[in-house]
Amino acid sequence: MTRQRLAVLDAAHEHPHADADRIFDAVGAVVPGIGRHTVYDILHALSAHGLLRRIQPAGFHARYEVRVGDSHHHLVCRSCAVISDVDHTIGDSRCLSPVDDAGFDVDEADVVFWGLCRDCSTDDPRQQP
Known part of the structure; x- marks a missing residue:
């Protein structure tokens, strides 16, 4: 694996759930001169090969x-x-199974729980008693 790809994996490990720009910034600190497009290409390749998981909440x-390699879901702060x-x-078994799989061979369920994190709910006047 190339030094650039290892740097991207390390950045993703150090900054869980980071976006491409945050990963680019982290990689740029250890691989000076790396291009933004190169980091984007590496993220795409590593995701395609199952070494990274790409998530995109609406x-x-x-x-x-x-x-990667396990089945887990995500909590996302709306704010x-x-x-x-x-x-x-x-455990590792699927927590959701469709009643009728319509002939699909289901291999993944992507569940996102939405709400406000502790910091944002404290700052939100609607959440105050």
Whole structure:
């Protein structure tokens, strides 16, 4: 694996759920002169090969995480877009299964829980008693 690809993986590991620009900034600190488009291409390639997971909650830029190979979901703050992982309460088995799979061979369920994170709900006057 190239130095550039390793730097992108390291940045994704150090900055969970980071967007491409945040990863570019982190990689640029260790690989001076790397181009933004190069980082975008590497993110695409690493995602296509299953080394990164690309997530894109509706209304937000794509984010990347190194947690692949398991089935987990995400909590997304509607205000600041912070993302947290949500593990299944029943182990590694799917927590959701369609009643009728319509002939699909289902291999993934992508569930996103939306709300306000602790910091934003404290700042939101609607959340005050």
